[in-house]
Amino acid sequence: MDKMELKALGKINLGLDVLGRRENGYHDVRMVMQTVYLYDQIRMEKTKKPGIELLTNLFYLPVNENNLAYQAADLLMKEFHVKEGVKITLDKHIPVAAGMAGGSSNAAAVLFGINRMFSLGLSQKELMERGVTLGADVPYCVMRGTVLAEGIGEILTPLPACPKCHVLIAKPPISVSTKLVYEKLDSHEIENHPDIDGIIDGLYDQDITKVASRMGNVLEKVTIEEYPVIEQIKNVMKEQGALNAMMSGSGPTVFGLYETKEKARKAAAKIREKQLAKQVYVTGIHNARRK
Numbered sequence: 021m022d023k024m025e026l027k028a029l030g031k032i033n034l035g036l037d038v039l040g041r042r043e044n045g046y047h048d049v050r051m052v053m054q055t056v057y058l059y060d061q062i063r064m065e066k067t068k069k070p071g072i073e074l075l076t077n078l079f080y081l082p083v084n085e086n087n088l089a090y091q092a093a094d095l096l097m098k099e100f101h102v103k104e105g106v107k108i109t110l111d112k113h114i115p116v117a118a119g120m121a122g123g124s125s126n127a128a129a130v131l132f133g134i135n136r137m138f139s140l141g142l143s144q145k146e147l148m149e150r151g152v153t154l155g156a157d158v159p160y161c162v163m164r165g166t167v168l169a170e171g172i173g174e175i176l177t178p179l180p181a182c183p184k185c186h187v188l189i190a191k192p193p194i195s196v197s198t199k200l201v202y203e204k205l206d207s208h209e210i211e212n213h214p215d216i217d218g219i220i221d222g223l224y225d226q227d228i229t230k231v232a233s234r235m236g237n238v239l240e241k242v243t244i245e246e247y248p249v250i251e252q253i254k255n256v257m258k259e260q261g262a263l264n265a266m267m268s269g270s271g272p273t274v275f276g277l278y279e280t281k282e283k284a285r286k287a288a289a290k291i292r293e294k295q296l297a298k299q300v301y302v303t304g305i306h307n308a309r310r311k
C-alpha cells in the first residue's frame with residue numbers, strides 16, 4: 021500500500037470528572053468520550069526520499085516535530101527503522117486548541133496509517149500504548165466510539181453506542197491551553213462532581229434524554245470564569261431546544277445535543293447571528309470503532 025486516505029474524527033466529552041492530581045502534574049480523570057462526525061482529512065503517501073514531509077491547510081500549525089501527526093510518524097518510523105519516507109497532508113476542519121482532540125486524533129490516524137502502510141504488524145493495543153506517550157487522548161482516538169476513559173485518559177472501557185442525535189458544535193474565537201485549565205482547577209475546590217455513572221446508565225438504557233440530563237464537566241467552571249462567552253453559547257443552545265449543552269474537554273468548544281436537525285440548525289443560525297462564534301457546525305455522533 022503506497023497511499024492512504026484517512027479521516028481523523030473529533031471527540032466531545034459527554035462527561036468529564038477529575039478525581040485527583042498526580043505528582044507529575046497529570047490528573048486522574050473519569051470521562052465519557054464520544055466521537056463526532058467532524059473530521060480532518062489525512063492523506064499519506066510513501067516517498068523514496070527518507071524522512072517526513074508534512075503539509076497543512078492551516079498556516080499557523082507547525083509542520084515539524086512540534087506537530088502531533090509528525091511525532092506519531094516519527095515514533096513508529098524510528099522504532100521500526102523504516103528506510104523510505106512519508107508525505108502527510110493534513111486538511112484540518114476540527115477546531116484547533118478547542119477541546120475536541122484534533123491533534124490527538126491526527127496522531128492516532130497517523131499511527132494507524134504508518135502501521136498499515138509499512139506493514140509493521142502492531143495490534144491496536146500496541147498502537148494505543150505508543151499513542152499515550154504523545155498525548156493522554158491519543159489511545160481513545162485510536163479506539164473511537166463511546167468509551168469510558170480513566171487513568172489519565174488511557175484506561176479505556178467500551179460503552180454501548182450513544183443513541184442517535186444531532187450535535188451542534190460552536191467554537192468561540194479564543195484559544196485555551198489544556199495544561200493551564202488543569203492547573204487552574206488545582207486551586208479550586210470541586211463542589212459538584214458530574215454523575216458519570218448516570219451517563220453510563222443512560223447509555224445502557226439507550227436513553228438519550230437521560231444521558232443528556234446527566235452531562236457534566238468539572239473543567240467548565242474554570243474556563244467559563246475566564247471566558248463567559250462559553251456560558252452565553254450554552255444558554256442559546258438550550259433556549260433553542262437542546263436536550264443539554266456543555267463545554268467539551270478543556271474548551272472552549274461548546275456542544276449541544278438535539279433530537280432534530282432542524283432545531284440544531286436554528287440554534288446554529290442564532291449563534292452566528294449573535295456573533296458568539298464563527299466556527300459553528302451541525303454534525304452527528306459517529307459510533308463505529310476503528311477496525
Ligand SMILES: C[C@@](CO)(OP(=O)(O)O)[C@H](O)COP(=O)(O)OP(=O)(O)OC[C@H]1O[C@@H](n2ccc(N)nc2=O)[C@H](O)[C@@H]1O
Nearest residue numbers: 045046047119120121155156157172198199202269270271
Ligand atoms: C481535557 C481533555 C479531555 O478529553 O481533552 P482536550 O480538552 O485536550 O481535548 C484531555 O484530558 C486532555 O488530553 P490531551 O490534550 O491529550 O493531554 P496531553 O497533551 O497529554 O496533556 C496536556 C496537558 O494537560 C494536562 N493533563 C492532561 C491529561 C490529564 N489526564 N491530566 C492533565 O493534567 C497536563 O498538564 C498536560 O501537560
Ligand SMILES: Nc1ncnc2c1ncn2[C@@H]1O[C@H](COP(=O)(O)OP(=O)(O)O)[C@@H](O)[C@H]1O
Nearest residue numbers: 087088089116117118119120121122123124126
Ligand atoms: N496536528 C495538529 N492539529 C492541531 N493542533 C496541533 C497539531 N499538532 C500540534 N498541535 C498543537 O497542539 C495544540 C492543541 O491542539 P488540539 O489538539 O487541536 O487541541 P485540544 O487538545 O484542545 O483538542 C495546538 O495549540 C497546536 O499548536
